[in-house]
Every structure is written in C-alpha cells, then in structure tokens.
Amino acid sequence: MGKVVAVTGNEAVANALRQADPDVCSLYPITPQTDIVQRFSSFVANGQVQTELLNAESEHSAMSAAIGAAAGGGRVITATSSQGLALMWEMLHIASGMNLPIIMPLVNRALSAPLNIHGDHSDGMGARDTGWIQLWSENAQEAYDNTIMSFRIGEHTDIRLPIMVCMDGFIVSHSIARMEYLEDDEVKKFIGPYQKVNPLLDLEHPKSFGPLILTDLYHEYKRLQHEIMGRVKNVVLQVSDEFGKLSGRKYGLFESYRLEDAEIALVILNSAAGTSKDVVDELRDKGIKAGLLKPRLFRPFPYVEVGQALKHLKAVCVMDRADSFGGYGPMFMEISSAMYQADGEGRKPKLINKIYGLGGRDYMPHDARKVLLELNEIAKGAPVGAVKEYIGVRE
Amino acid sequence: METRELLKWSAQVKLREKSKQEVRFEHGHRMCAGCGAPTVVKMVLMATEYPVVVSNATGCLEVSTCIQDYTAWKTPWIHTAFENAAATLSGVETMYRALLKKGKMPENVKFIAFGGDGGTYDIGLQSLSGAMERGHDMLYVCYDNGAYMNTGIQRSSATPLGADTTTSPAGSANPAGKLQVRKDLTRIMGAHGIYAAQASPSHWLDLMTKVKKAHQIKGAKFINIIAPCNRGWRTATDNSIELSRLAVETCYWPLYEIEDGKLKVTVVPEEKKPADMFFKPQGRFKHLYSPGNEGMLQRIQAEIDRTWERLLKESEQAC
Amino acid sequence: MKKWTELVPGAVVLEAGSSARFKTGSWRTFRPVWLQENCIQCLMCWLYCPDMAVKVVDGKMTGFDYDYCKGCGVCAKECPGKQGKKAIVMEPEGK
Numbered sequence A: 001m002g003k004v005v006a007v008t009g010n011e012a013v014a015n016a017l018r019q020a021d022p023d024v025c026s027l028y029p030i031t032p033q034t035d036i037v038q039r040f041s042s043f044v045a046n047g048q049v050q051t052e053l054l055n056a057e058s059e060h061s062a063m064s065a066a067i068g069a070a071a072g073g074g075r076v077i078t079a080t081s082s083q084g085l086a087l088m089w090e091m092l093h094i095a096s097g098m099n100l101p102i103i104m105p106l107v108n109r110a111l112s113a114p115l116n117i118h119g120d121h122s123d124g125m126g127a128r129d130t131g132w133i134q135l136w137s138e139n140a141q142e143a144y145d146n147t148i149m150s151f152r153i154g155e156h157t158d159i160r161l162p163i164m165v166c167m168d169g170f171i172v173s174h175s176i177a178r179m180e181y182l183e184d185d186e187v188k189k190f191i192g193p194y195q196k197v198n199p200l201l202d203l204e205h206p207k208s209f210g211p212l213i214l215t216d217l218y219h220e221y222k223r224l225q226h227e228i229m230g231r232v233k234n235v236v237l238q239v240s241d242e243f244g245k246l247s248g249r250k251y252g253l254f255e256s257y258r259l260e261d262a263e264i265a266l267v268i269l270n271s272a273a274g275t276s277k278d279v280v281d282e283l284r285d286k287g288i289k290a291g292l293l294k295p296r297l298f299r300p301f302p303y304v305e306v307g308q309a310l311k312h313l314k315a316v317c318v319m320d321r322a323d324s325f326g327g328y329g330p331m332f333m334e335i336s337s338a339m340y341q342a343d344g345e346g347r348k349p350k351l352i353n354k355i356y357g358l359g360g361r362d363y364m365p366h367d368a369r370k371v372l373l374e375l376n377e378i379a380k381g382a383p384v385g386a387v388k389e390y391i392g393v394r395e
Numbered sequence B: 001m002e003t004r005e006l007l008k009w010s011a012q013v014k015l016r017e018k019s020k021q022e023v024r025f026e027h028g029h030r031m032c033a034g035c036g037a038p039t040v041v042k043m044v045l046m047a048t049e050y051p052v053v054v055s056n057a058t059g060c061l062e063v064s065t066c067i068q069d070y071t072a073w074k075t076p077w078i079h080t081a082f083e084n085a086a087a088t089l090s091g092v093e094t095m096y097r098a099l100l101k102k103g104k105m106p107e108n109v110k111f112i113a114f115g116g117d118g119g120t121y122d123i124g125l126q127s128l129s130g131a132m133e134r135g136h137d138m139l140y141v142c143y144d145n146g147a148y149m150n151t152g153i154q155r156s157s158a159t160p161l162g163a164d165t166t167t168s169p170a171g172s173a174n175p176a177g178k179l180q181v182r183k184d185l186t187r188i189m190g191a192h193g194i195y196a197a198q199a200s201p202s203h204w205l206d207l208m209t210k211v212k213k214a215h216q217i218k219g220a221k222f223i224n225i226i227a228p229c230n231r232g233w234r235t236a237t238d239n240s241i242e243l244s245r246l247a248v249e250t251c252y253w254p255l256y257e258i259e260d261g262k263l264k265v266t267v268v269p270e271e272k273k274p275a276d277m278f279f280k281p282q283g284r285f286k287h288l289y290s291p292g293n294e295g296m297l298q299r300i301q302a303e304i305d306r307t308w309e310r311l312l313k314e315s316e317q318a319c
Numbered sequence C: 001m002k003k004w005t006e007l008v009p010g011a012v013v014l015e016a017g018s019s020a021r022f023k024t025g026s027w028r029t030f031r032p033v034w035l036q037e038n039c040i041q042c043l044m045c046w047l048y049c050p051d052m053a054v055k056v057v058d059g060k061m062t063g064f065d066y067d068y069c070k071g072c073g074v075c076a077k078e079c080p081g082k083q084g085k086k087a088i089v090m091e092p093e094g095k
C-alpha cells in the first residue's frame, strides 16, 4: 500500500507523472510550474522513465508539439501556469477540437498586468471555454490523485479529451504537506497501457488531421464535441470510484462539507476550501448551520448535481479567486446558472459573490468568518447589499 | 536553354522510372489553376523514397488540399495552425522516436513540414528556429510565393522589394510599393548550423537532389523553394515554371546550399539575365515601370547583383 | 450532408487521397490537346502539371485526365515538342 511522505505539491505531481511514464513530455519553464518539469527532466536524465523530452522554445510550441505527439499515437504530458497558458490559448482549442488526450498540470497563477507570479485562478478560469476537462485540487494529495486519474479520464475511449489538473501556485505547489503516494506498480496497473485511436503514425493507413471545415459541417462538429463533453461526468465518476477502491480516498464531482443540514454555505475552490472548512466547524460549534461545497470537476460543470446539493440552503456565497471584469466572478456565474435551473419548489438560496485572494493575497480564517456571518444575517432576512464585492482589500 | 535540354535528357531515364512510382499527392485538390505550390509538393514527395509524415501550416496549400472529407494527401498529414508547422511536426517526430525506441515503429520514417512564406519567415519563425535548434530529424520546406496569398495577397517579409500587395500598395504618396528588401531566410537557417538550401521547380533535378540529400542527413534540414502564384503575382496561369526559371536565371532566386557552414552555389546561369525579365511580366511590379520609379528598378538590380556576387565569392572560397 | 452523429471525432479524414472524388475539370476554360506526332516523350508535362492530370502509362505520356485538368496551360508552355513544334496546344473549351 501507500507510502506517507512530506512533499510539495509540485513534487507530488511530478511523481504522479513519473509513475505514468508517458511517451513524450513537451515543456517550457514558468513559475510556479517550473519545478514540475525540472523534476521530470531529472527522471528522464536518470532513466527513471522512458519518456522522450521535448524542450520547446515557447508554450505555444510546447502545446503544438504536444498536439503533434498525441496525434502521433502515444501518451503525452506538459505543464504550465499563467502567461504560459495564455500563450497556449490558440492551441488549447485545437487540442480539444482534435480529440487529443494531453495531460497538463496547471499550477494556478495570476495573469499580467501588472506582473505577479503568485496563486490565483485567472489562468484556469480564462481557459474554461477551450474544450478541456478541468479538475481542481485542494492540496498536494488531491493534485497527485487527480493527476493519476487524469490519464484514465482523458485517455478514456468514450471521450479522448485533453485535461488540466489545477492546483494553487505556491500555496500548494511550494508548501510541504503530508500525503500518501501509491506504489509505482499500483499506479502503472491502474493507468494501464495507452490505447491508440486513429494514430497519425499508422503508416499503413494514412490519415489527414486538421481539415478545413466549412459552414455546412462546422456546426455539426461542435455538436459532436458537446456530446463528447457530456460523457465526461460518468467517466470521472467511474474512474474516481475505481481509484477510491485502490487508494481508500473518495472523490466525486465536487466535495460537500457539512452541507446536508446546512442553511448557509460557501462555494470555494482549491486551497482556500481547507481554511474555510475550519471556520465552518468553528461556526457549527456556535450553533450556526454552515457548510461548504468545493467543486472538483469544473469543466464540464455538473450543474444539476451542484444545484441539487445547494438548493435547500437559505444563502450561499460563491468565492472567486478570479474576476470577470464587467461580469460576476466566473464561479458565481456557474452557480447562478445551476441554481436557476435547480428544482427548489419555488425556494432558492440568496446568492452573493466575493472576489478574494488575487495575485496570492492571503485568504485567512477571519475572511471566511466574516463572509459566513454575513450569510447568516442574510439567511435571517437581512437584505443583500452588493452582489459582487472584493474582500481582503485595503479600502 | 541548352543546359536545360541537357539536364532533361540526362535525367530522362530516371524520370521515366519515377513516373511509375505512386505520387503520394492526389489530384482533386483545389489550388488555383497553374499554382506553383502543388508542383513543389509533388517534386519533394517524388524525391522522398521513404515512408513520410507531413505537417502543413495554415495557408493556400493547406486549405486547398484537405477540405472536409477530401484530402489530397496519401501520406499521414497534420495541420494544426498557422505559425507552428515545425513545432507540431517536432512533436510527431518525438513521438515517433519514443515508439521506435520501444520497437513499435519501423526505422527510416521521414518527416516533412510545408509552410508558406508567411508561416515560415514571419509568424512561424520562432517555431521553426526552435525545431531546427533542437535538431529534430525533419525537413522543413518553405514554398515561397512572396506574400500571404490565402488571406488575399498581403505583404510578408519574403515579399520582394517594390512589390505591390494589398498591404504594401503603390499609391500616390508611395509609388514604390514595398520599401523593404526581403528577409534572407535561407541564410538565417544556414546560421543554425543545419543543411539549408534554396531551390526552384524549374530546376527540378537540382531540387530533387537537394531533397534526397537532405533525407540522408540525420537532424534538421531546411529548403526554401520558390513557388509562383499567378493570383498574387498577377500573371497568366501558364507561366509558373517559366517565372521560377527566370527567377533563377536573373539571380533573383539563386540556387545554393549551405552544408557544414559552407555555402555552395549549385546552379550558375550560363548568362545572368537582367532583373527586368523576371519583374516585368508580373502585374505586382507594373507600377515600377511608370515614370518616377526608375530609382527603384536600379535599387532592385543593385540588390540582386550585390547578393549574387557575395554568394559567388563565398561559394568559391568554400571550394 | 452528414449528421453530427455520423462524424469522426476530431475531424480526422480516414481515407487517404479522397480528393480524387472531387473533380476539378469543370474549372477549365481552355483545354490542352496532345499532338502525339510532335511528342518526344520527355515527360516534362507530367512533371510540371500542378494537378496530376497528365496520364503516363509505362513511362509514356498518353494524354490528359480531363476530370482533373484545370486548363492552366503550364504543360503546353513547358512542352519542348519536336523541331520547334509543340506537342501540346491549348484550345478554348467547348470548341
């Protein structure tokens, strides 16, 4: 069984990639992700994996090469953050449009300008419409587990899609935490050999990848892409279930924390969920019925399930570590959509949106406490002030 | 003319044999009548006597050869975007090596990228330079028609001095058209320490010899091939080969190769023809023959002469 | 036209050389005509044709494939012919 270690998020993810032993890794450095590809390069240099390394001259080329390699017909990884993901943007759509499973840890970081290398979710949120699957992770353990599962999910023959595994830059990527590794052979067996679908390198059956598609067919291809995305949820559940049997760690589409009998709740992604759970416990001790929902599968977004999980609440605050300037926070928009569709017998929770922690700004227990107490008042009938508000900001 | 005849005859037997091989590029593609690019592709593939995987940058060649269910390619072919034919193919080639190492692929598969001048000299230069520096075992072929043709004849850094394009038009304030000299990409690629060459479909034996040679070299290779475009050059549909020949004979498009850092001119025209012979038949240079533009014509000729002299000198020194 | 349920995921084209099903001969306004008596079988027409529309059988030029020939005239221009007489001439289509 597993081995308990104290490692950083980056080290944990790098080890998951080593255990998967991909055929090709294309890479380009960027903080806070660099540490992953550096570690992986050492695995290659030391013969711990059989992978061919491709040191691209930019993230655009790293993703282009990943696409070429994946089309070729083998297991492919890369990793990035922030500006790197932004530079890849054009190619992200091409990877998903060509149905190529590429596994990519995304160590979340703020976007310029102004330049900032610290953790927030602007990069991942900006890529939510690229047709990639997104799994988000609270800590090193989840990042490790999600990375391992991502091979099974992305490469599943029902879907064949690229997948981003997100974790918070520095807060998780560079902090040492206690976690548990699976044994190499367990992971190898769990992931299994790569299954080819229409490989470009099948010389006997030459295929053309990347045709021009005109108005009379493009719409149909996008409909097909929508259909395939629709299959992801079941694959995630199935793979997570199997992983649970192997590791003893349970994963679903999202995590519910003391939500069943709650009256108020936070919806919050990644590392800040951990801080918030402590405050939920603290308020529970004081008799306030607080709870929390932490999304895991953000694309495709499980609207129905999330709606079901939240519909009984009186008030919900959606916490966004990214802003959609001129709009609500990106997660808020999803939760609003989910709640509007949810069958709540005429009753729906009041929703508010807080923007927190941009550019690595600390998110502290008192931030969570303040928001939950505000929710408690709203639940009791206090009017909602501003729907969207920045917190932890110097006024 | 006589050398041409001679060349033809000397290779005729081989050509006859060649005609019996399958051309892995099928008719039914939708490039304009008389376009130079398909002939370039055909010649490159004919000189490639190996299994080959092709990558293609967005551009005329790409949009016209693979539309919906119709592909002209009988080789594995991949197009992803405009600026990254080299990066994409470097990924395919890397996957090939990964699978070869595990005994899952045969030896001696070749990799060729085709990009237009816009996708190569301009937006794709970084991707190309990166792939060449990394030394992937691939041949990058630029089919140079001297502008962004697919989007409607905009100037690129390969557009010749003086050309009228839709974004370097000749007008009353600027009667000269494009004011800058072409980027000398072939020599830039030579500076990567790789095999780099310039070729023309008119001189098909020279072209095919260079392609064959490139395939014998392990690592990155680059060949720049002139590919007349009758739409953008504003010429008749029947003279793509004639113009590519005149480009060589006027020394506008010298044929040479750079190997191990040494430059060698591979075809010296028997008589160097005046630049006019290449420029005058083309509508994109028509304004240069209006009064007031004499200086431009002189500058063009001087530029050609200077480059050619320098190439000859370097070539002699290398011998 | 195909329904979305009939498409290959990733838009991969599975049939190599399928463009042969797309006939480009209708683009032609001029057609090349072969005058066999002037032909020296140099195969320049075959080599330079951008549309693979010159039919060569057993190493010999035998005529044109009018299903694909776009009538550009490159073959006629490059044909050396015999003693100054071209073996390919272009004629207006429908004449």
Ligand SMILES: Cc1ncc(C[n+]2csc(CCOP(=O)(O)OP(=O)(O)O)c2C)c(N)n1
Pocket (backbone or CB within 6 Å): B057, B058, B059, B060, B061, B082, B083, B115, B116, B117, B118, B119, B120, B145, B147, B148, B149, B150, B151, B156
């Ligand atoms: C990133 C990006 N920018 C712009 C374009 C639009 N575009 C498509 S093809 C093309 C021109 C291609 O020119 P070139 O590479 O010279 O090939 P040609 O069409 O001349 O054969 C342009 C500008 C694009 N597809 N992608």
Ligand code: SF4
Pocket (backbone or CB within 6 Å): B030, B031, B032, B034, B035, B036, B037, B060, B061, B064, B145, B149, B150, B228, B229, B230, B231, B232
């Ligand atoms: S526009 Fe020019 S390059 Fe493009 S297909 Fe037509 S002739 Fe060829």
Ligand code: SF4
Pocket (backbone or CB within 6 Å): C034, C038, C039, C040, C041, C042, C043, C044, C045, C046, C061, C075, C078, C079, C080, C081, C082, C087, C088
């Ligand atoms: S180019 Fe002319 S002479 Fe040569 S094979 Fe063709 S038709 Fe005959």
Ligand code: SF4
Pocket (backbone or CB within 6 Å): B034, C031, C032, C048, C049, C050, C051, C052, C053, C054, C064, C068, C069, C070, C071, C072, C073, C074, C075, C076
């Ligand atoms: S006219 Fe053009 S397309 Fe037709 S056979 Fe001659 S070269 Fe080929």
Ligand SMILES: [Mg+2]
Pocket (backbone or CB within 6 Å): B116, B117, B118, B144, B145, B146, B147, B148, B149
């Ligand atoms: Mg061009």
